[in-house]
Amino acid sequence: MLIFNKHxxxxxxxxxxxxxxxAVEVVNDEIKSDRVGYYKLPTLSxxxxxxxxxxxxxxxxxxxxxGIGGSSLGIKAINTILRPITPHAKEIIFFxxxxxxxxxxxxxxxxxxxxxxxxxxxxxxxxxTTSTFKTIVDYCxxxxxxxxxxxxxxxxxxxxxxxxxxxxxxxxxxxxxxxGGRFSVLSAVGVVPLALAGYxxxxxxNGAEGFISRFFEGKEDHLLEKAYSFYxxxxxxxxxxxxxxxxxxEDLTKWYVQLWGExxxxxxxxxxxxxxxxxxxxxxxxxHSFLQLVIEGPKDKSLTFINIEDxxxxxxxxxxxxxxxxxxxxxxxxxxxTLINAQCEATMQSVIQSGVNTDAITLDFISENNIGELIVYxxxxxxxxxxxxxxxxxxxxxxxxxxxxxxxxxxNS
Amino acid sequence: MLIFNKHxxxxxxxxxxxxxxxAVEVVNDEIKSDRVGYYKLPTLSxxxxxxxxxxxxxxxxxxxxxGIGGSSLGIKAINTILRPITPHAKEIIFFxxxxxxxxxxxxxxxxxxxxxxxxxxxxxxxxxTTSTFKTIVDYCxxxxxxxxxxxxxxxxxxxxxxxxxxxxxxxxxxxxxxxGGRFSVLSAVGVVPLALAGYxxxxxxNGAEGFISRFFEGKEDHLLEKAYSFYxxxxxxxxxxxxxxxxxxEDLTKWYVQLWGExxxxxxxxxxxxxxxxxxxxxxxxxHSFLQLVIEGPKDKSLTFINIEDxxxxxxxxxxxxxxxxxxxxxxxxxxxTLINAQCEATMQSVIQSGVNTDAITLDFISENNIGELIVYxxxxxxxxxxxxxxxxxxxxxxxxxxxxxxxxxxNS
Numbered sequence: 001m002l003i004f005n006k007h008x009x010x011x012x013x014x015x016x017x018x019x020x021x022x023a024v025e026v027v028n029d030e031i032k033s034d035r036v037g038y039y040k041l042p043t044l045s046x047x048x049x050x051x052x053x054x055x056x057x058x059x060x061x062x063x064x065x066x067g068i069g070g071s072s073l074g075i076k077a078i079n080t081i082l083r084p085i086t087p088h089a090k091e092i093i094f095f096x097x098x099x100x101x102x103x104x105x106x107x108x109x110x111x112x113x114x115x116x117x118x119x120x121x122x123x124x125x126x127x128x129t130t131s132t133f134k135t136i137v138d139y140c141x142x143x144x145x146x147x148x149x150x151x152x153x154x155x156x157x158x159x160x161x162x163x164x165x166x167x168x169x170x171x172x173x174x175x176x177x178x179x180g181g182r183f184s185v186l187s188a189v190g191v192v193p194l195a196l197a198g199y200x201x202x203x204x205x206n207g208a209e210g211f212i213s214r215f216f217e218g219k220e221d222h223l224l225e226k227a228y229s230f231y232x233x234x235x236x237x238x239x240x241x242x243x244x245x246x247x248x249x250e251d252l253t254k255w256y257v258q259l260w261g262e263x264x265x266x267x268x269x270x271x272x273x274x275x276x277x278x279x280x281x282x283x284x285x286x287x288h289s290f291l292q293l294v295i296e297g298p299k300d301k302s303l304t305f306i307n308i309e310d311x312x313x314x315x316x317x318x319x320x321x322x323x324x325x326x327x328x329x330x331x332x333x334x335x336x337x338t339l340i341n342a343q344c345e346a347t348m349q350s351v352i353q354s355g356v357n358t359d360a361i362t363l364d365f366i367s368e369n370n371i372g373e374l375i376v377y378x379x380x381x382x383x384x385x386x387x388x389x390x391x392x393x394x395x396x397x398x399x400x401x402x403x404x405x406x407x408x409x410x411x412n413s
Numbered sequence: 414m415l416i417f418n419k420h421x422x423x424x425x426x427x428x429x430x431x432x433x434x435x436a437v438e439v440v441n442d443e444i445k446s447d448r449v450g451y452y453k454l455p456t457l458s459x460x461x462x463x464x465x466x467x468x469x470x471x472x473x474x475x476x477x478x479x480g481i482g483g484s485s486l487g488i489k490a491i492n493t494i495l496r497p498i499t500p501h502a503k504e505i506i507f508f509x510x511x512x513x514x515x516x517x518x519x520x521x522x523x524x525x526x527x528x529x530x531x532x533x534x535x536x537x538x539x540x541x542t543t544s545t546f547k548t549i550v551d552y553c554x555x556x557x558x559x560x561x562x563x564x565x566x567x568x569x570x571x572x573x574x575x576x577x578x579x580x581x582x583x584x585x586x587x588x589x590x591x592x593g594g595r596f597s598v599l600s601a602v603g604v605v606p607l608a609l610a611g612y613x614x615x616x617x618x619n620g621a622e623g624f625i626s627r628f629f630e631g632k633e634d635h636l637l638e639k640a641y642s643f644y645x646x647x648x649x650x651x652x653x654x655x656x657x658x659x660x661x662x663e664d665l666t667k668w669y670v671q672l673w674g675e676x677x678x679x680x681x682x683x684x685x686x687x688x689x690x691x692x693x694x695x696x697x698x699x700x701h702s703f704l705q706l707v708i709e710g711p712k713d714k715s716l717t718f719i720n721i722e723d724x725x726x727x728x729x730x731x732x733x734x735x736x737x738x739x740x741x742x743x744x745x746x747x748x749x750x751t752l753i754n755a756q757c758e759a760t761m762q763s764v765i766q767s768g769v770n771t772d773a774i775t776l777d778f779i780s781e782n783n784i785g786e787l788i789v790y791x792x793x794x795x796x797x798x799x800x801x802x803x804x805x806x807x808x809x810x811x812x813x814x815x816x817x818x819x820x821x822x823x824x825n826s
Contacts, residue, residue, distance in 0.1 A: 103749060130735060167737060261703050265705050287482075288482025288675070290674050296686060324575075327538060331823060338826070347819075399705050399708070405763055
């Protein structure tokens with residue numbers, strides 16, 4: 001269960017109601033017209049889990065993922081947060097960046113005979129992913145025909161990667177055309193490798209589906225208020241900081257940063273540059289870095305706190321007195337679970353007292369269901385904000401120029 | 414060697430010259446009056462390395478660090494970036510946050526008989542650090558008197574941690590009073606554990622000292638231009654994004670985020686809220702998340718690119734043709750070193766073409782000397798900007814309220 005709290009004033013003007021209603025209409029139109037496909041992924045993807053049962057995966061102990069951006073961030077986020085509650089999950093090794101030191105270090109970890117390999121690229125020809133694949137083929141001496149039962153391609157129907165996969169008879173899974181990379185975590189992109197690793201993706205998809213259904217039934221309207229508040233204040237509060245009080249939420253906030261940055265940082269239909277800058281930080285660690293800026297710096301930020309009520313861990317601060325430091329004894333015999341949540345609460349109170357718009361999401365505990373809900377919560381929020389900003393939430397024209405320059409420079413070098 | 418480039422127009426007005434001169438005067442006054450101590454650390458800390466030679470550290474294979482914020486971020490940054498060129502460095506385990514899952518996971522990694530323990534807290538009573546220490550004492554059955562030769566305390570003279578350390582005769586090193594936590598990486602805080610781990614801190618300190626000397630001799634004036642550009646544009650460009658093209662620079666950007674956030678996010682002497690929001694991201698990975706926002710979103714950001722010219726790694730993309738994906742063959746036989754730098758260059762060109770203020774720092778390769786330079790580069794930039802903003806760069810009043818609320822809530826719970 002997720003518990004949502006807001007510590008900001010929601011406007012009740014007729015103008016705000018109209019903007020909210022228009023945004024609801026846009027997302028309803030998106031789902032009805034099938035222009036935007038991520039809303040239906042939780043239901044669609046259950047079939048993938050069935051399909052996986054036909055593949056013999058008993059010899060795989062290690063999952064090697066080649067993907068970047070939308071093809072890796074979501075998988076990484078779920079793997080990081082669910083691993084402590086899924087101790088027997090298979091190891092996952094991520095090849096994302098083109099950093100030669102990281103690639104060299106990761107190559108050594110691969111146990112070829114026990115590994116399966118995931119090539120993930122929506123477009124099919126992502127430069128980092130294909131370069132890394134070539135490197136792994138060479139390093140592990142993979143025979144693409146003889147070893148095809150341990151190679152999985154996840155890509156758009158008809159893409160160059162799909163052509164390649166069919167040529168060598170790899171396992172192939174497709175991403176629906178109407179699902180963009182950064183909204184694809186609940187498609188084959190996330191579901192196939194994570195289910196194969198041993199995560200209970202059925203529960204995660206059910207959690208996601210439940211939240212989406214409730215939202216479209218009008219039972220999660222707090223999302224509308226929050227989206228409107230962000231929209232209304234976007235000129236002055238151009239930064240949204242997600243402050244998570246759990247180390248394992250760091251990768252989820254990286255996923256959220258891509259989702260927001262690439263979806264909302266756009267030129268709107270009137271030619272204005274819009275969007276909010278997303279920042280993900282981790283408490284209590286980053287209290288030591290970001291809090292001063294929030295409290296006394298420019299009032300250009302809103303804050304979203306995420307915490308976990310019950311870590312299902314009873315590690316206590318032992319009842320030990322340190323000579324000279326007796327004044328910290330008040331924490332003795334309390335759990336670290338209590339401490340980190342007290343730090344979250346105290347930081348939140350100090351931020352609210354400083355007049356910063358703040359809201360909070362509490363997970364009662366870490367579960368597949370809760371993570372599924374949290375993922376679609378951020379996706380729906382993004383769609384609503386995109387509708388309010390009047391941008392195309394699902395394209396990314398701004399990243400094309402860099403790619404063109406890269407290709408030209410490399411081809412001429 | 415660091416190479417600095419700027420892709421923004423520097424103002425040459427008489428007003429800008431006055432503001433720059435005033436800032437130079439402030440930092441000169443800081444160093445002369447001894448009010449601010451970090452400028453002299455590179456020289457002072459060389460003595461620490463001498464002192465360490467008197468301690469028998471041959472039995473330590475593992476270094477356990479308990480510290481948070483300024484007491485861990487800098488150590489972590491240096492450990493991450495220098496490890497590939499220092500393969501025999503001892504393992505370092507960091508206990509930073511109060512997350513019960515992370516602490517539980519880290520406890521298991523400790524090999525008591527081969528470990529030494531660093532308690533690092535400038536104030537002496539940081540709640541995360543003392544709580545973790547108690548937990549480790551309990552878990553590893555540490556006898557604080559019998560095991561005192563493997564316990565190191567790094568703290569202010571006369572702090573509660575110092576009292577505790579002297580009571581049990583731990584090794585003790587002090588942080589100069591005039592050096593704040595976030596400026597302390599080149600004091601005992603960073604130098605003692607990293608030198609003990611096997612890093613060549615002499616070279617790093619020499620690199621830092623060289624840059625500081627050149628700056629005060631007027632030979633690194635590009636820093637003045639950059640600081641002024643940030644100051645001049647701070648109302649409209651309130652965010653500075655450091656975009657590093659090397660995975661191992663991520664921890665260094667986290668250190669920089671604390672340095673900037675906590676130093677510059679302040680109420681200035683006229684009562685205005687000032688400061689810039691620092692964001693650290695990693696390329697090419699985060700091109701897939703942040704670039705769209707930079708190119709088409711609000712023009713509220715400046716960008717600083719960092720890249721490494723020579724990774725000293727010759728991993729090549731093998732000359733393999735993938736059926737259907739032949740169009741990526743142009744990268745075959747090129748090195749990943751070439752690819753990641755081409756990505757950096759292409760991204761930078763696309764950002765500059767979009768009219769975003771941009772500058773670039775290139776490390777010719779990863780070396781202790783270069784990292785020392787880079788650290789003081791960011792420290793000096795921070796001091797200059799603080800002087801221009803007319804804030805107290807070295808305090809952090811905004812984080813006190815949260816601490817008071819935390820203590821009250823926990824004592825009453």
